[in-house]
Each structure stands twice: as structure tokens, then as C-alpha cells.
Amino acid sequence: MTPRELLLRYRKDPRFIVTVPLVILAATSLVYYVTQQAKELTPEALSSRLLLFVLWNINLLLIIGILFVLLRGVVKLVLERQRGIIGSRFRTKLVVTYVATSLLPVVLLFVVATDLLRVSIDRWFATPVGTILQNSEAIAQMAQDQSAEIAGGAAREIAASPDSRDAARVDRILGHVREFHRVDMAAVYRGGILLKAQADPRAPIQEVADPSQRFFEEAAASGKAVKIDVVASGKWIRTAIPIADGDVAVAGVFIPATTSRMIDRSIIAYRDFQQLHSQRQTLKASQTMLFLAVTLAILFGTLWTSIYASRRITIPIKALAEATARVAEGKYGHRVEVAATDEVGKLISSFNDMSVQIADQRQLLTETNRFMTTVLESVSTGIIAFTDELRVLSINRAALQMLQLGSVSAGSQLSDVLRGDLEPVSSALHEVTSGRARTREVAVIVGGELHYLELSAARLGSGAGWVLALENSTQLVQAQKLAAWNEAARLIAHEIKNPLTPIQLSAERMARKFGKEEPGIQEGCKVIVDEVGHLKRMVDEFARFARMPAIHLRHAQLSEILMQAAGLYRDVKPGVTIAVDVAPELELLMDPEQIRRAVGNLLKNAVEATESGEIRVSASRAPHRVVIEVADPGRGVADADKDKLFLPYFSTKGRGTGLGLAIVHRIVRDHDGQIHVHDNQPRGTRFEIELPA
């Protein structure tokens, strides 16, 4: 596993996230501890380039780390806010609060602490210790200068003496000078090589080497040179004065170790102080950087922790908000899978339970709705649900068929749906919804046929709208009307036919008795007899209609029946032809006599209504039924008459009984069929008989 994979794997691990800042803090504390221990180190160590380099790089790394974490967090927060991710605003507030509460005190502490440190360092060098050390060093240097001056005086006397140029007498002048000036050594060098020398036997002259050539050159160049040599037993201070021709007089004073050590200590102490003083800026820098490292480490840790803590808090809230949005979108049962243990955890648990319950309720509601839909779609009663603003909520299939509507989308205005021929339904709807009537029966022409619809409306609830039930009572009304006409026919036959025979007989007798004498009476009696005969025939028709025989069903060839019926009216009227189009094998369970009579009645009306043209008789099989059509190119039937066309005693011919189509309607109804009248195209009338097959 690569380091990147390891980082990606553990980057969200709380232990990792907590451990990293702790390790950083521990490392910083260690650096701080080591540096504190380094108080015993020399200023060179404290201000060493290595320490500064390490501190500088630690600070740089921490600054880069902080900037990275901070910028990354800020960029992520800004992007989340721009994308409208839920919880980003809350997280922004949390991070800003965390960072502000940690940043301000830490930065303030850093500023105060570093300023205090710098002031403290300045105070070190402002104390009298510096003056004491400086004076001490000056005294020590003066002591050495004094020795150098003594040696210089001696060397100058040697150089001034003519004996110093005479090798034979140089010893005398050296001895004299050593005695007189109380120097510990006196010598003459020629060309950098010792010519003669005398030294105090107590002084360790053997411990010091001859001066370098540069020493003599310097003496020659500047007229004097001083050399201080530290040896095991003490310190030699030698002064050189040029004589001439490359000869140099050198005198030296030996300072014993006890004295020289004190001198050296004073000098070294002041030197250390000077070094410290000259490095005070570097010391301040190193201490400031050390504080900065600790501050940055604390900032890094707090920043990391704040971002992590804000994420820990906002992640469950974000998940909850997202889940709520999902549920609002309709994804019921959506669960929050984020682990949380505190109050947010309880909230998540409650949300999950709620979501599951909503999903269960939704499922139950869906099943109930599906059941209700199935019921509504299967019932023969038309159901329309609509709002108080008369907008359609739902409409079942029966209602669509009843009103001959293709499809109605939810939200459609009922006034737009119920228009034209369906206007009466709309009017009745207003009446039942306004409370003026609980139910209303309306007659509407749907698809060219008269239908009787019974409307009843019920309130769904406060503001929930209405439900309208449509019951097609056409057959019931027609049956009621037919029954009434049957009864009327029976009464007419009974009440009218009885007096007709005496009337006829009386008229015939009057014609026989007075007709020969008075031609007018003869003629009047003939009219009476003829009209009575007409009335008798009409009454017989009524009687037959009232006493329609029960049908006797058997399987028969429909083509044969139709051909026989057509044969009766073929060539009856010039210019009118009859065409039969029926499959020979079309067989049907029916009463052949009654069907022949029904089709015959339709053909009789068609022939009478047609001046010229072809009357078409056809039969075809449709799903679960057989359809017989009789279409003529005659004068047609007005829409207003279609309502009453199948009622007894309704005729548009003026002299008919009006029972032909009523008989057809009764025969068809006795076969559990239906008969419809339509306008034929381009003109005329088309009757359509549907018989169950």
C-alpha cells in the first residue's frame, strides 16, 4: 500500500486526525525543551547557523502547513457555499469561530511573549555587568600594556645603545637593560635570527619560540611590534624595536600563570560578553523563531482540530438535511448511514424510524389507492373527482365512456371538458355542487345518441373538492317509457276497439237505409266505415305491440335472415336498391323471426325515406358481439327527434302508427342488444344493432 493510499485510508480516521496534531505538538515541545536545555550552551551554539536553519525550516514548514490547511479549508467552504451544499454555512460559522477563538489568543500571546523576550535580552546588556566586565578587561589590558611598555622601554634602550651593533659588547648592554628595566629577557635578532640573548633564569624562556618573520617585519615597518605568547607557565609579552640593518632589539616580560590567568579570564569574560552583545539580534531572532514555531504548531493543531471538529459536527447534520431533501423528493425510506452517538445520533435514529414509517404508510396508501383505482375503473358508474375550483383530479373509465371523452388530464377545467353537447351536465354539476339539489337527471346527446344521466355529488372534505357520480339511466328510462306505452297500448286497444264495431255497423246500416236517397249520407257513411277500419288496424297494431311474443333463441345463419328481409323490399320503389353485405358463415344465437321483422321494419323505413340510391345492409363480427347496420341515403333524422325515435307512436311520416321502430327497439332489447341511430355519411340515416355473440 502506497503512502498516498495509506493517507487516503486513514485521513478520516479520528485516531489519525487526533494523533497528527498531538505528534506535532510533542515534537515542538521537544524542540522547545532541547532549546531550553541549551541555555548552558555558548552563544555560538545558540546562534549557530544550524540551529537557525532548523528553526527557520520548521517555521517555514509549519507556515506552509497552516496555509495549506487553512486555504484548503477556506476553498472547500467557499465551493460548498457556492454549490449550495447543505450545512456549508453552518460549517463556515463553526470554523470561523474555532479559528478566531484559537488564533487571537495565541497570536496575542506570541506578540507579548516575544516582545517581553526582546526587552529582557536588551536588559541583559543594559545592566552594570557590562560596565564591570569592560572595566575589568581594560584593567587587564592595561596590565599587559604596562608590561609591553616596560619591555618596549628596554628594547628601545638596547636599540639606542651603540653596543647593540657590536657583537662583542652586546652582552653587556643586554645585561644592563635586563637589570635596569627588570625585564625577564633581552635579545638582539639579526635578519630574524637570534644574535644574543639574556634571560632571567626563573623565567621559562625555553617555553616560547622565536618570533616569526612577520613580527620583525612589522617592527621594521611601524617602528615597534608587540607579541603576546601564552605558554604553560604563564604569558610572555615581547616588544621589538628595530635597530638598523635588519637588527631588532627584543625585550620581554614574563607574567606568571597565576596573574596571567586572572588577566585572561577578565579578557575572555568581556570577550564573551561582547560576542553575546554582537549577537543579540541573532539571539532575539532565534528565540523569536522558537516562539513562532511553538505558536505555529499550536495554531496548526487548533486549526486542524477545528476543521475536523466542525466536520464531525456538520457531517451528521448535512446527512440529515440531505436525507430530508431526499424524503421530500419522494424517496421514502431513505436512511442516514452516518454514525453518531450523541444527541445528533438520537436525532438520526428518530429520522430513520420516521422515514421507514413514512415509507410503510406510503406503501399502504399506494396499495389502497391502487385498490380504489381498480374498483373505480371496474364499476359502471362514472366517477369524476374535482377541486372546488372545478379542476379535474381524476376521472374513471366509465365516465370517459359515458361522456364519450378520449382522455382528460388531471388539472383540466371541467367547463372545458363539459362543453358542447355536454353542457347540460355542466349545468347540473353546478346545481348539485351549489347544494340546490342532491341529485339531478339530465338528458344529453352523446355520440349522436340520447342518454339519460343521473348526477350525484358528494363533498370530499374541507377544501379537498368533490366527487361526482354519473349513472347512465338511459335503458331504465326507456324501459319505463316502453312499459308505460305498453300499458297505454293495451288500454287503447281495449277501450277504443270495443266501440268501433258498433260504430262501423251503425254507419253501414245508415248507408243502407239512407244512402240511396241521399248520396251525401252514403259518402259520409263510407268515410266513417273507412276510418273505423283504419282505427281498427291501428288498434290491432297497438295490441300486437302490447302482446309482443317472447323470443325463442336458436342458432341461425344471419346472412339468410338478412337476405330474406332484403328480398321483401327489393324493387319496391323505383331507383332504390338494396345491397346486402354479410359473411355467409356468420351464425348467431337469436330468434330469426323477430330479427327478420326488426330488420324488415328498418328497411321499410329506409325505403320510404329514400328517393333514390342504395340502401346497404351489412353484418360484421366484433369482439363479443355482432353488429348489423342498415344505412340509407335518405332525408335523415333530426337530432331533436333521435330522443323519441324508438318511442311508440312517434312517427315522422305523418300517417304511420309510430310503432315500427319501437318494435325494433323491443326486439333488440329482448335479445340483450342495443340499437343506435347515427347520421349516415354523406347523408341519410344509419341504424346500428349490436347483438351479443
Next chain:
Amino acid sequence: MRALVVFLALSLTARLSAAPPHLTIENLGATASAGKVSVRFSLAGAFQHGEMVEALKSGLPTSFTYSIEIFRDRPNWFDDGIARSRVEVICTYNSVTREYLLNTRRDRRLVRSETFTDLAVLERHMTSVDVPDLFEIGTRKPYKLKVRVKADLMRGWLMYVIPWEVSTNWREARVKTADGPRAGER
């Protein structure tokens, strides 16, 4: 606010990049002879810096680092670097013996170690550099070559946190042949 930020940024940039006006490389000369180039120059204004003298007197090792480069001058194009060298002079004062120990290193190798008792002599030795046969140029034409020199003196601290170097600007001079006129400066 924006103006303040711009001002601080410009001040910081100027502080980090600009050399003190009195600190310059002077008398830069480069002479080619027998395929080798000798370089000499001097540093002016180094000991006008109070902190420098104070640090020197305190006994802390004080160093000047001279970066010397030789290159082929190509007008309107990038220079073609040939070689570079680094000369360091490090001085340590012994206040007990009152001697200045001056070590000279070339390309990190110690080439000379000297002792001085006179500060003025020491200053002269630290600021005057004369390096014979510093660069090998082979068969290159000397008049097409230039040398440039820069000195780094000490390190300071901006706001005690940001390090900055006290350095001179680069100084260039064209390489002259031994029998020709003296190297000019630019």
C-alpha cells in the same frame, strides 16, 4: 488598507534586495594569460558597518564571501557561464594575544592562514583580493569573456524572523589580455 499592504510589501522587497549604497566592489580587473585568468578587486565600505567591527572585535569569526564568475558575454541573449569560484576570508580575533587570525578559503579549501596584530592591515587583507590563475579558459578568446563579482558580508534579521543578507551588487568587468590595456569596469 490596500495601500498599506502594498507599501509594506515594497518596503520588505527593498529591504531584502537592496545593498547598502556604500558597499561596493571596486577596482575589478581580470587578466588572461596563457589560458588562465587572474582576478583582482577590492571591497569598499565593509568596515563602515558598525556591527561588523563590533562583531570582529568580539572575537566571533567574521567572514566575507566573494562569489566570482566568468562567462561569455552574449549581447541580447543569456550569458554563457563558464566557471565560478568562491573565495572566503574568515577572521577571528584573539583578544588574549591581540592577534587576528585570517584564514582564506577558495572553493571550501583552506589556501592561506595569516596572523595580524594591526587592524588596518587586516582590513586591507580582508577587502583586497588578488587571485592569480583563478579560471582556466583554454583557447577561448579573452575579449569575449567577462567576470563578475559579488560579496556577501553578514546576515541580518527582518522583524527577527526573516533572514536577509548584506551583499554588494554584482560588478562586471571584461577580461583583458596580459599585454593589453587594463580591464575596464562597467
